[in-house]
Amino acid sequence: MTIDFSRFYRHDELSALLHDLVRDHPDRLRIDSMGKSHEGRDIWVLTLTRFATGAAEHKPALWVDGNIHAAELLASTAVLYFLDHLLRHDESDARVRHLLDTRAFYLVPRLCPDGAELALSDRPRHIRSSTRAYPFEDAPLDGMVIEDIDGDGRILSMRIADPNGGWKPHPEDSRLMIPREPGEIGGQYYRMLPEGRVLQHDGVGFKLNPDREGLDLNRNFPSDWRQEYKQQGAGPYPTSEPEVRAMVDFVVRHPNIGAAVSFHTHSGVILRPMGTEPDEKMIPEDLWMYKRLSAAASEQTGYPALSIWHDFKYHPQQVISGTQDWIYEHLGALFWVVELWAPNRAAGIDKYPFIDWYREHPPEDDLKLLKWSDEVCGGEAHVSWKAYEHPQLGPVEIGGWDRMNFWRNPPAALREAEVARFPGWLKQLAAILPRLELVELSVQCLGQADGPIHPTGARHYLIRFAVENSGYLPSYVSRRALERKTVRGLIFECFPKCEEATHSLAALGAADPIDEGSYHPQMRPYLRFLSGTQRAEGPSLEGHAAKQSLQAFLPDRGICAHRHLHQWQVAALPGTRLEVIARSERAGLIRSELCLD
Ligand SMILES: [Zn+2]
Structure with a gap:
């Protein structure tokens, strides 16, 4: 492909x-x-x-x-x-x-x-985005509608000779239209309009309609x-x-x-x-x-x-x-x-004020663009003026910058x-995105679980689950996310690996499917949390982006804040299989299994 x-x-x-x-x-x-x-x-x-x-x-x-x-x-x-x-x-x-x-x-x-x-x-049109009519459904009845009137597949400009026009040809290159100076008289002036059709023209003036879309x-x-x-x-x-x-x-x-x-x-x-x-x-x-x-x-x-x-x-x-x-x-x-x-940059105009340039710029820039049009774009980025008999306005010329095909896109x-x-x-x-990675997952048996609340043979276990953020960015990505509370700290979860049994217990209507007094060995593994809870929120983790230089006034106190150890103590029967999860909205998810021996 x-x-x-x-x-x-x-x-x-x-x-x-x-x-x-x-x-x-x-x-x-x-x-x-x-x-x-x-x-x-x-x-x-x-x-x-x-x-x-x-x-x-x-x-x-x-x-x-x-x-x-x-x-x-x-x-x-x-x-x-x-x-x-x-x-x-x-x-x-x-x-x-x-x-x-x-x-x-x-x-x-x-x-x-x-x-x-x-x-x-x-017959292309360049509207802003959606084709839905907005803010009103009505199509215009009068005024100018911008469109390709000569059917050449592009929408250019129209120039009309007018002694009170605001534009004139550049003395070095008459294709280029430049603004008439304040107070200037005695030249050949033009009125500049977008290419389009005039509805209900009264022979004098008209408004320019916005796109219906x-x-x-x-x-x-x-x-x-x-x-x-x-x-x-x-x-x-x-x-x-x-x-x-x-x-x-x-x-x-x-x-x-x-x-x-x-x-x-x-x-x-x-x-x-x-x-x-x-x-x-x-x-x-x-x-x-x-x-x-x-x-x-x-x-x-x-x-x-x-x-x-x-x-x-x-x-x-x-x-x-x-x-x-x-x-x-x-x-x-x-x-x-x-x-x-940036067509300007393509034409060799390197330093220019980005938005303001479109309001006003020196004619030298336009001459550079014209040269670029002639030499690189086959004379198509600026189209030479061509006489056209406009159905409403009479004789006009169509041409000028093809913003559709050379500005919006190269x-x-x-x-x-x-x-x-x-x-x-x-x-x-x-x-650079944050990413959780496993550092340690281990289990240590602490001996027999005593007391009558545990089933016979149950033992105490310590589970260590350490993760780190291997990314450059912190797990929350930006302080803004913390301020707006769109992320939480890391979530740690631990539950017995026995989904069918949990389902069957849920079907019996047990309120808490994990930790309860009515343990039944046929239903699912026994698991009681002695410290820590089945689901807990831990801290966010920093990334490895340097917070300050090594000459800073005080050392960076968060140097190991990219790691976290989460621990549970549980009572369970040997052979119980557990699933542990660490997850963060933006740093991913780690899922692992372990067996209590
Ligand atoms: Zn855009």
Whole structure:
């Protein structure tokens, strides 16, 4: 099964491709539908881990999704590329092998299949996300509807000669439109409009209609959700949209997800929380961790790593909230947004203010982009102006920047190289997750159990069950998780290995199936806890991340906090078999058996 990373797959092709991959790797890969989109398409989630070394839900997990925004198709490619990388290198790369043995990956290549399908249709439209009409059902009766009017499969700009227009051709290259200077007169000016059709044109002016599909699925998450008037595309209530509900439900049902990455386009940056508050309000230990891991991300991918709040606000007085807030701020798992692809950087514009550049930038930047379009993109990233007889507006010219095919996503030849930046960093994220490992499981007989409460022949035993966190991150992953109480300490359990007997006792209506006075030897093994309880909560475990330098004022007092010994004293009959479990929401599960002699 070979995936062509230079092309974008339509839903049916993507579904077939994913099922083929699962058929080729049944020991490692599983596919499930997380739910149905608004139009009824399956939202696929792939579970990747070596099933022979344990169930996915018993291992720490990394979540990677893409394409929640309809036209950000390269985001799907990035997820597919990572999936393919892990499958392809499982045999040859010891690190990948280790990850598939000890970690799980939940991969969702396309969160918004309906919007992506529209972007890939024969007459494509690039809407924000879902195809559901929102906030109102009504189709517009008047005004301009943005669409491909000349049928060339792309939506460009229209320029119309107008003495009061705000734009003029660049003196060095008349294809390039630049803003008219304040107070400037005497030139050839143009009015710039998006390509589209005008309904009920009165011959004078018109409004520009927003897309009827006005949802932004990334504004529909439960954390810091705000109504439409504060946050465009929010939906009527948090998780009102089936695509978001499917993801939220899946993540909530998989508390083993300790880190997550969502791929978007474009800007060529890696964004970290928080989105709704400044760094000063962030828990310092989490901020330090985030900064360290973001710097590593930047080094491995070549993308700058930024804070959403400090460096990536669309408007300085507006905050937006989405996946990043929900996964970090609510759940306390680590989360990054990747905005893939920066045409500016491809054109040699290295230092630019990420968001502000789109509001205003020097014409020299546009000349560089034009050169890039001519030399690398066959003159297609900026399309030369072509006369067109517009049905409502009369003679216009259609052309300009093709943002659909060169901004939202890179041209076909550049796609694979762009997504190939990411497997290294994503593997690192999976590798740093906390993971429980067994240190010691032993049993020592302390002698005969005396007194009339025990059956004849019962003995006292001491069970030692020691585990450690072999990961870099603590078992709780972030302090935020502790603050929000989304994780507990380690849970230790011990019970007799005799399920049928326990069932039969339950059927008899016994209140406590383990420790009771009415022991009956035919029913199940005798087990009485003398110290410790059948289920107990222990501490959280630290990871091996260095907390401070070796020159720090005081030594790190938590140097052995990555290990814990849990002990039980029980009375039981020799030959009793016990099952012991240590588990943590985010660090996995250890299950073992022992026999009391
Ligand atoms: Zn996006």
